[in-house]
Amino acid sequence: MKTQLIINNELINNEWALVVPEISIENVKKQAGKVVQFKTTGEEIPSHEDIEKTILPEASKVLLPLKLYLLKKVELKKKYSEIGLWIYSHEEINLFKQLDKDINDFPVVGVMIEKFADGRIFSLGNLIRRKLKYKNDMRALGDILKDQLFFLKRSGFTSFLIKEGRDPIDAIKGLNDFTYSYQGTLNEPPLWKKR
Amino acid sequence: MYKYDHIDNQIVNERVNQYQDQLNRFLKKDLTEEEFRPLRLQNGLYIQRHAPMLRVAIPYGLLSSSQLRTLADIADQYDRGYGHFSTRQNIQFNWPKLEDTPHILRKLAESEMHAIQTSGNCIRNITTDPYAGVTPDEIIDTRYVAEIIRQWSTFHPEFALLPRKFKISISGSKQDRALIKTHDIGLELIQDNAQIFANIYVGGGLGRTPIIGQLIKEKLPIEDLLTYCESIIRVYNLYGRRDNMYKARIKILVKSLGVEEFRKQVEEDWEYGANSPNKIDQSEINRIKKFFTEPDYKALSAIDFKNTYKSELHFLKWIDRNTRPHKIQGYRSVTISLKGKKQQAPGDILSEQMRDVADLADKYSFSEIRSTHEQNLVLADVEESHLFEIYNQLIKTNLAEANIGLITDMICCPGGDFCSLANAKSIPIAKSIEQLFDDYDYLYELGSMTLNISGCMNACGHHHVGNIGILGVDKDGSEWYQVTLGGQQGVDASLGKVIGPSFSAEEIPNVIDLVLKTYIEVRLDEELFIDCFNRIGIEPFKERVYQH
Ligand code: SF4
Numbered sequence: 001m002k003t004q005l006i007i008n009n010e011l012i013n014n015e016w017a018l019v020v021p022e023i024s025i026e027n028v029k030k031q032a033g034k035v036v037q038f039k040t041t042g043e044e045i046p047s048h049e050d051i052e053k054t055i056l057p058e059a060s061k062v063l064l065p066l067k068l069y070l071l072k073k074v075e076l077k078k079k080y081s082e083i084g085l086w087i088y089s090h091e092e093i094n095l096f097k098q099l100d101k102d103i104n105d106f107p108v109v110g111v112m113i114e115k116f117a118d119g120r121i122f123s124l125g126n127l128i129r130r131k132l133k134y135k136n137d138m139r140a141l142g143d144i145l146k147d148q149l150f151f152l153k154r155s156g157f158t159s160f161l162i163k164e165g166r167d168p169i170d171a172i173k174g175l176n177d178f179t180y181s182y183q184g185t186l187n188e189p190p191l192w193k194k195r
Numbered sequence: 196m197y198k199y200d201h202i203d204n205q206i207v208n209e210r211v212n213q214y215q216d217q218l219n220r221f222l223k224k225d226l227t228e229e230e231f232r233p234l235r236l237q238n239g240l241y242i243q244r245h246a247p248m249l250r251v252a253i254p255y256g257l258l259s260s261s262q263l264r265t266l267a268d269i270a271d272q273y274d275r276g277y278g279h280f281s282t283r284q285n286i287q288f289n290w291p292k293l294e295d296t297p298h299i300l301r302k303l304a305e306s307e308m309h310a311i312q313t314s315g316n317c318i319r320n321i322t323t324d325p326y327a328g329v330t331p332d333e334i335i336d337t338r339y340v341a342e343i344i345r346q347w348s349t350f351h352p353e354f355a356l357l358p359r360k361f362k363i364s365i366s367g368s369k370q371d372r373a374l375i376k377t378h379d380i381g382l383e384l385i386q387d388n389a390q391i392f393a394n395i396y397v398g399g400g401l402g403r404t405p406i407i408g409q410l411i412k413e414k415l416p417i418e419d420l421l422t423y424c425e426s427i428i429r430v431y432n433l434y435g436r437r438d439n440m441y442k443a444r445i446k447i448l449v450k451s452l453g454v455e456e457f458r459k460q461v462e463e464d465w466e467y468g469a470n471s472p473n474k475i476d477q478s479e480i481n482r483i484k485k486f487f488t489e490p491d492y493k494a495l496s497a498i499d500f501k502n503t504y505k506s507e508l509h510f511l512k513w514i515d516r517n518t519r520p521h522k523i524q525g526y527r528s529v530t531i532s533l534k535g536k537k538q539q540a541p542g543d544i545l546s547e548q549m550r551d552v553a554d555l556a557d558k559y560s561f562s563e564i565r566s567t568h569e570q571n572l573v574l575a576d577v578e579e580s581h582l583f584e585i586y587n588q589l590i591k592t593n594l595a596e597a598n599i600g601l602i603t604d605m606i607c608c609p610g611g612d613f614c615s616l617a618n619a620k621s622i623p624i625a626k627s628i629e630q631l632f633d634d635y636d637y638l639y640e641l642g643s644m645t646l647n648i649s650g651c652m653n654a655c656g657h658h659h660v661g662n663i664g665i666l667g668v669d670k671d672g673s674e675w676y677q678v679t680l681g682g683q684q685g686v687d688a689s690l691g692k693v694i695g696p697s698f699s700a701e702e703i704p705n706v707i708d709l710v711l712k713t714y715i716e717v718r719l720d721e722e723l724f725i726d727c728f729n730r731i732g733i734e735p736f737k738e739r740v741y742q743h
Contacts, residue, residue: 177209183351
């Protein structure tokens with residue numbers, strides 16, 4: 001079984017086909033995951049055309065960029081039996097408000113980072129849980145290594161797609177780097193309450 | 196001070212294991228340089244000009260004597276027998292070997308120390324007033340609040356990889372000795388009806404674009420402090436720039452959105468976050484407060500130094516410059532100067548000196564030492580009757596320089612001798628300026644003033660807020676120095692003004708000399724340099740300096 005997907009401290013066969021648009025604009029591509037979210041610069045990445053041109057794989061379960069889903073939901077719902085959604089770390093969680101149904105009707109929601117050092121994923125995870133009250137599997141996608149897993153877990157993520165080429169079995173250990181944490185999170189009270 | 200229990204110990208030990216694994220993976224090439232970089236930085240490890248540099252955390256500047264001895268041992272065993280106190284109250288070792296760093300961290304962990312978040316794009320060591328708990332002008336002891344924030348910010352899962360470094364400072368006195376307005380978040384603790392509140396300043400900072408922080412929240416109940424900070428940092432984490440490291444600090448975000456809009460976004464988030472699990476309650480405050488209770492002070496009478504030590508003129512100078520009043524009668528706080536000709540570089544201290552200071556702390560000051568952002572050390576609780584003895588022992592260990600607050604008490608970053616970001620050297624500049632002051636009478640006549648030196652725009656030497664500021668700049672590949680005048684820290688924080696075109700290293704001592712001569716000639720009575728500058732402006736200085 002060749003898989004990079006970790007759920008519940010285990011490697012799990014990945015049935016979800018991850019759909020990622022090709023980004024065409026070269027100079028913007030370089031900045032993807034960096035500048036884009038900053039409100040005053042506002043370029044859209046990937047562009048509307050990039051999204052339209054996204055190649056749709058033959059599969060039954062797909063993880064789709066949220067913007068693609070918003071654009072072609074009728075066609076996509078017909079084509080696939082199960083759909084999960086993801087956003088880039090430079091997108092806003094408000095995008096989910098444009099959905100035609102409740103976010104909890106989707107079994108998987110993900111956040112994609114292009115650079116390991118992109119810590120926006122942690123806050124987005126927190127907001128998706130806290131503000132959007134998303135209850136199902138939340139997946140970390142993109143440049144995901146062992147070293148983010150402990151933080152991702154504590155920011156509300158429940159599954160982790162380890163970057164290709166990195167040992168996913170060793171990465172599992174990263175989920176449990178620490179026995180204790182000082183601060184509380186959504187599903188864990190702060191340490192002082194237990195002291 | 197705060198004592199670790201088995202949980203705190205386990206956290207730092209597991210951190211060392213994690214770091215050891217990261218280092219191994221890097222050495223085996225399972226981690227790229229780009230991936231390892233943020234990981235090692237979050238453990239205080241820089242790759243410098245000559246060797247790695249390891250920065251060890253001294254949370255809010257508080258050290259026990261045994262911790263200081265551990266640092267001395269590390270200096271001997273893994274470095275070249277000295278350490279360097281930084282302007283963030285931390286200590287740096289300039290010469291460790293990469294392979295040794297896990298051993299050093301393990302040794303630190305045994306003494307309840309670590310290098311967690313002393314560098315990298317995360318919440319850095321919390322700083323505060325080095326005289327917290329002992330200064331007469333104190334309203335609230337900031338140490339327990341600093342410890343609460345330290346714990347909360349340690350491995351905060353949401354803020355592990357921010358756009359840029361993030362610095363928090365706390366003040367609880369009338370005088371702001373923690374420089375809260377030049378921090379990403381500055382907290383001013385206040386009291387009303389036995390309730391504690393915080394005024395929150397945001398977006399201050401030095402560096403390339405120096406900005407004075409702005410008040411974003413007034414009178415926030417202390418229980419909400421962490422959740423409100425979470426909202427501020429969350430907005431920053433999401434919207435701070437990540438494309439340009441020079442524009443990535445929170446100050447740039449606050450400036451570009453405007454403080455009103457920034458506040459609005461924070462408040463909006465806080466609506467959801469106010470009841471986050473990190474809201475603290477009185478029981479937690481009391482639990483941490485217990486670590487910072489007053490030591491057993493004796494009932495003492497105050498000493499009249501001038502009469503008691505009439506013939507000890509040097510000692511009296513030292514009392515005047517290097518000790519300050521204590522909230523308890525008969526006690527004073529001693530500031531040990533790490534500046535002056537006998538020091539290799541401002542803030543440097545030899546391992547033997549560390550041990551001597553640790554002994555003094557054991558004997559005279561409840562076994563505690565503090566570090567200051569001015570790169571000096573403090574014995575906070577000393578009986579006045581012990582001061583003469585302490586002074587004499589400091590003479591023996593070459594730490595009796597009576598220059599606190601004087602121009603030779605310079606703040607100086609490591610600069611081009613060590614730092615790979617530097618435009619220019621800073622230590623030799625400090626040394627060349629010191630040479631101007633062979634004559635102590637002249638030095639004392641100049642009175643209280645500050646001189647701060649940074650080797651580049653990153654402003655680790657806080658040059659903007661020095662009465663005299665010196666900044667290393669690069670002109671066509673050679674080292675030049677820009678001089679600013681009129682900067683000031685504290686409640687009336689202000690940024691220095693550039694005097695004019697920059698100077699070569701050789702010119703600097705003469706330039707400083709002319710600035711000081713101008714001041715001496717035009718000052719009124721006892722007028723301090725900064726007051727004189729504020730009265731007459733930059734022109735007279737400029738004229739004099741460039742006339743030559
Ligand atoms: S101010 Fe510049 S040269 Fe000095 S320590 Fe900081 S980064 Fe290095």
